[in-house]
Amino acid sequence: MKVMIVDDHFVVRSGLVASLELEEGIEVVAECEAGESAPDFYAASSPDVVLMDMQLPGWNGIETTERLLEQDPSAKVLIFSTFARDDEIQAALDGGAKGYLQKTASRDELLGALSRIAEGGNYLAPAIANRLAGLKLGPSITLREREILSLIAKGRANKEIAAALGIAEDTVKRHISNVLQKLGVSDRAQATAEAIRRGIVKVEE
Amino acid sequence: MKVMIVDDHFVVRSGLVASLELEEGIEVVAECEAGESAPDFYAASSPDVVLMDMQLPGWNGIETTERLLEQDPSAKVLIFSTFARDDEIQAALDGGAKGYLQKTASRDELLGALSRIAEGGNYLAPAIANRLAGLKLGPSITLREREILSLIAKGRANKEIAAALGIAEDTVKRHISNVLQKLGVSDRAQATAEAIRRGIVKVEE
DNA sequence: GTTCTCGTCCCCCTTTTGTGGGATGGCGAA
DNA sequence: TTCGCCATCCCACAAAAGGGGGACGAGAAC
Numbered sequence: 001m002k003v004m005i006v007d008d009h010f011v012v013r014s015g016l017v018a019s020l021e022l023e024e025g026i027e028v029v030a031e032c033e034a035g036e037s038a039p040d041f042y043a044a045s046s047p048d049v050v051l052m053d054m055q056l057p058g059w060n061g062i063e064t065t066e067r068l069l070e071q072d073p074s075a076k077v078l079i080f081s082t083f084a085r086d087d088e089i090q091a092a093l094d095g096g097a098k099g100y101l102q103k104t105a106s107r108d109e110l111l112g113a114l115s116r117i118a119e120g121g122n123y124l125a126p127a128i129a130n131r132l133a134g135l136k137l138g139p140s141i142t143l144r145e146r147e148i149l150s151l152i153a154k155g156r157a158n159k160e161i162a163a164a165l166g167i168a169e170d171t172v173k174r175h176i177s178n179v180l181q182k183l184g185v186s187d188r189a190q191a192t193a194e195a196i197r198r199g200i201v202k203v204e205e
Numbered sequence: 206m207k208v209m210i211v212d213d214h215f216v217v218r219s220g221l222v223a224s225l226e227l228e229e230g231i232e233v234v235a236e237c238e239a240g241e242s243a244p245d246f247y248a249a250s251s252p253d254v255v256l257m258d259m260q261l262p263g264w265n266g267i268e269t270t271e272r273l274l275e276q277d278p279s280a281k282v283l284i285f286s287t288f289a290r291d292d293e294i295q296a297a298l299d300g301g302a303k304g305y306l307q308k309t310a311s312r313d314e315l316l317g318a319l320s321r322i323a324e325g326g327n328y329l330a331p332a333i334a335n336r337l338a339g340l341k342l343g344p345s346i347t348l349r350e351r352e353i354l355s356l357i358a359k360g361r362a363n364k365e366i367a368a369a370l371g372i373a374e375d376t377v378k379r380h381i382s383n384v385l386q387k388l389g390v391s392d393r394a395q396a397t398a399e400a401i402r403r404g405i406v407k408v409e410e
Numbered sequence: 411g412t413t414c415t416c417g418t419c420c421c422c423c424t425t426t427t428g429t430g431g432g433a434t435g436g437c438g439a440a
Numbered sequence: 441t442t443c444g445c446c447a448t449c450c451c452a453c454a455a456a457a458g459g460g461g462g463a464c465g466a467g468a469a470c
Contacts, residue, residue: 008309009308009309010220010224010310010311010312011217011220011221011224011308011312011315012216012217012220012308013220014219014220014223014224014312015215015216015217015218015219015220015221015223016216016220017223018219018220018222018223019215019216019219082287103214103216103217104213104214105215106215107215107216107219110216142445142446142447143446144446144447152394153394153395153397153398154395154398155390155391155392155394155395155396155398157391157392157425157426157427158426158427158428159426167447167448167449168448168449168450170448170449170450170451171447171448171449173427173428173429174447174448174449175447175448176427176428177427177428177429177430180428185360186360186362186428187360187362187393187394187427187428187456188392188393188394188427188428189357189358189360189392189393189394189396189397190358190359190360190397191360191394192358192394192395192397192398193358193359193360193397193401193406193408196398196401196408197408201398203398203401203402347415347416347417348416349416349417362455362456362457363456363457363458364456372417372418372419373418373419373420375418375419375420375421376417376418376419378457378458378459379417379418379419380417380418381457381458382457382458382459382460385458391458392426392457392458393457393458411470412469412470413468413469413470414467414468414469414470415466415467415468415469416465416466416467416468417464417465417466418463418464418465418466419462419463419464420461420462420463421460421461421462422459422460422461423458423459423460423461424457424458424459424460425456425457425458425459426455426456426457426458427454427455427456427457428453428454428455428456429452429453429454429455430451430452430453430454431450431451431452432449432450432451433448433449433450434447434448434449434450435446435447435448436445436446436447436448437444437445437446438443438444438445438446439442439443439444439445440441440442440443440444
């Protein structure tokens with residue numbers, strides 16, 4: 001089985017290489033530090049499975065997965081993330097990933113997930129699968145709403161947001177009113193915290 | 206140099222072992238998955254440096270560091286964390302750690318930090334050191350202001366904050382006005398984002 | 411002593427925010 | 441096609457937010 005690794009942490013890459021190369025029949029054919037370079041590495045090494053980190057500078061794991069799938073619709077991506085946030089898992093699976101594993105997973109779980117996916121199957125850690133099954137999917141946040149949320153987090157007033165997007169201030173207020181309800185919060189400050197928690201808005205260093 | 210590793214992620218442990226064992230003069234004498242077992246491993250292997258993960262189930266990195274220092278006040282601990290939150294770094298250094306390194310660090314940075322600390326020195330990633338220095342130079346956020354910031358992030362209105370703290374609404378407004386200036390932001394939404402970024406307010410799963 | 415910051419309180423003022431109502435056009439799914 | 445959702449716009453209104461002024465007591469710092 002040919003495996004490609006996408007992770008910006010050298011320590012994770014070398015840990016994965018060290019564990020996987022020990023295994024009979026597994027070969028790491030590419031290691032890549034950034035989402036942006038993944039398509040080229042993929043084309044050059046045609047791996048059976050891609051092990052993809054979620055938190056990457058630049059393109060994140062989801063975006064990179066989508067690009068790989070544009071390039072090769074049969075690409076098999078296993079997301080390997082530090083976190084297990086429901087919305088992130090949902091987004092990863094929606095984006096076409098074949099599985100989702102936390103970095104707390106044991107070596108056996110990792111190997112099991114890899115072989116399941118190489119065979120064309122899917123893999124979700126049991127704990128995650130259960131949680132997702134019981135998850136009541138709340139109303140989804142639209143593109144426009146996400147856009148406005150990120151401007152709110154930057155301290156923009158409704159008037160400024162309207163100007164930036166070229167729409168009326170009343171429309172902005174309407175969007176905000178809707179998104180506050182969807183997030184189950186009462187004002188833009190709490191919406192900011194919730195958007196950051198859900199990964200809708202990023203906080204850069 | 207004898208190194209002990211404390212990290213619950215097998216992939217990080219094997220990555221560290223793989224990278225460190227390649228190096229002349231470095232030997233990994235203990236690997237440990239939980240803070241609770243660290244003291245025993247430490248006593249059995251007497252390492253020169255302990256590489257400590259921050260996010261551990263049970264005892265976290267700071268608590269484990271403190272226990273190791275009770276046991277051996279000359280223990281040298283290098284925190285190896287996924288994050289770089291100001292308050293966490295502060296707590297780690299206050300707790301007696303000799304250094305703080307993010308998991309995004311390169312192999313060279315890691316080796317450099319390890320040898321600096323083995324020699325009895327300290328190590329803070331340059332970016333982090335600058336940021337901490339910058340924060341100390343900037344105006345400091347008072348206790349009351351932090352308290353109010355976290356209530357703002359929870360969506361509380363000024364009136365509610367006043368009631369919760371048993372003070373007048375005008376006083377709350379005064380505090381908010383001050384803290385907005387100190388953070389260099391224009392409203393409570395942006396203040397929320399900034400407070401989260403600086404680690405003043407935490408976002409839990 | 412004096413000066414400084416912190417936390418507290420009051421007044422007044424403008425601007426912003428958030429919600430309610432109602433309305434239109436587009437677009438995709440049932 | 442009809443229905444629902446998205447995005448857009450309008451109006452009106454109450455509440456909230458944020459800034460300005462001035463003031464006071466406690467305690468730390470000089």
